[in-house]
Amino acid sequence: MNSLADKVAIVTGASSGIGHAAARLFASAGAKVVVSARRKEELDALVEAIARDGGSAVAVSGDVRDEGLAERLVTTAIERFGGLDVAFNNAGIVGPMAPLQDMSPSDWQDILETNLTAAFLGAKYQVPALLQRGGGSLLFTSSFVGHTVGMPGMAAYAASKAGILGLMKCLSAELGPNGIRVNALLPGGTDTPASITNAPDAGAEVLAFVENLHALKRMATPEEIARAALYMASDDASFVTGTAMLADGGASISRT
Numbered sequence: 001m002n003s004l005a006d007k008v009a010i011v012t013g014a015s016s017g018i019g020h021a022a023a024r025l026f027a028s029a030g031a032k033v034v035v036s037a038r039r040k041e042e043l044d045a046l047v048e049a050i051a052r053d054g055g056s057a058v059a060v061s062g063d064v065r066d067e068g069l070a071e072r073l074v075t076t077a078i079e080r081f082g083g084l085d086v087a088f089n090n091a092g093i094v095g096p097m098a099p100l101q102d103m104s105p106s107d108w109q110d111i112l113e114t115n116l117t118a119a120f121l122g123a124k125y126q127v128p129a130l131l132q133r134g135g136g137s138l139l140f141t142s143s144f145v146g147h148t149v150g151m152p153g154m155a156a157y158a159a160s161k162a163g164i165l166g167l168m169k170c171l172s173a174e175l176g177p178n179g180i181r182v183n184a185l186l187p188g189g190t191d192t193p194a195s196i197t198n199a200p201d202a203g204a205e206v207l208a209f210v211e212n213l214h215a216l217k218r219m220a221t222p223e224e225i226a227r228a229a230l231y232m233a234s235d236d237a238s239f240v241t242g243t244a245m246l247a248d249g250g251a252s253i254s255r256t
Contacts, residue, residue, distance in 0.1 A: 003234035005030030008081040010073050012064055012122065013091030015042035017192030018141065021222035022088055022229045027055030029230060032081040034073055036060050037091065056081075064091045064118035074125040084129035086233045089122040090141040092160075094194060097153035108156045115160035119167060127175065135179025137233045138171065140164045142184040147244060148252035165244050172242035181241040183232050188248030189219040215250025 009026050013019035015037035023035045027050045035057055037043055043059035050057040060076050062069035077084045095111035096103070119140050130136040142165055145151055146158030165184055172182035189195065189210045211218050228247040231237055246252055 002030040003230065003236055004086065007031045007085040008034070008077050008083055009086035009088065009233065010034045010036070010077055010084065010122075010126065011088045011090060012036045012073075012118075013141075014046060015039040017194060018187065018190060018222045018225045018229070019088070019090040020046060021226035022090065023057065024050060024053070024055075025223070025226045025230050026086070026088075026233065027057055028053060029234070031055075031086065033057040034060060034077045034080070036062060036064070036069065036073055038063055064122070065113045067121050067124075070118075070121040070125045073122075074129050078129060083133050084126060085133055085136040086139070087122060087126040087130070087137070088139045088141075088229055088233060089119050089126075090139075090229075091118060092141060094154070094157055097157075099153060100155045103156060111156040112160050112163075115157070116163040116167070119164050123167070123171060127171075127180070130175075130180050131178055136181075137237075138175070138180055138182045139229060139232050140168055140182075140184045142168075142186050142244065144186050144188055144246060144248040144252050147186060148246070148248075168244070169242055176241055181237065183237070183241060183243045183245060185225070185229055185232060186244055186246045186248060187220060187225045187228075188214055188246075188251040190222060190225055191219045192222055195219070212256075213251045213254060214248070215254040215256075218249065220247070220249055 009031040011023045014023045014035035023033050027033050040061040047057045047059045058080050092115040096107050143161040146162035168182050168184045
């Protein structure tokens, strides 16, 4: 399968979880990949793994809240690989979970900056590069939380992820005439290091609770969500734009 053959892609949040799986899958589908996250050692290991599999990738470490990183990622894609066709703005955090009245303004701001402002910064530099290629795919990771479901203690996270959907819809209308498709991917519970089920104090009851939220009664693997991202990134989704695509295992409709 070479659905991204001759394409150049940026993937943020690539040191683990969904971003890591997506970077490897995009590379295996033929893309040259610029991967980013804060942890340089993990990124370097990812680039080596992609190379061992016959792919091509380069790492640019940094914090997605930094506008300079957003610019460096696009510059690297152009200088190393000749342009940009796909941008998967995936990096994000859950942040501290607490009732709103107990949340500090600094925690609120950190979550909003990491999940929403970083998406704006990424797109700010990615869009001109996509326009230079005559089109492409701009993809954001949102969440079913804040879209179809509200959960106690997750007000900041939900607000940031819902904000991504507003950003995505406006950009899809703005950029559609230029051949740029803009979409959001909404994963359900996914077994990643950042999942609440893998928190140090999470017991078996937390995993059971999260699994039961889903119609499929299990969590996703990062690879399953990455496959959904690959579809949205590729020309297989050539008439899909402005879409909030649920890949949530039925969590949005399950009441059992």
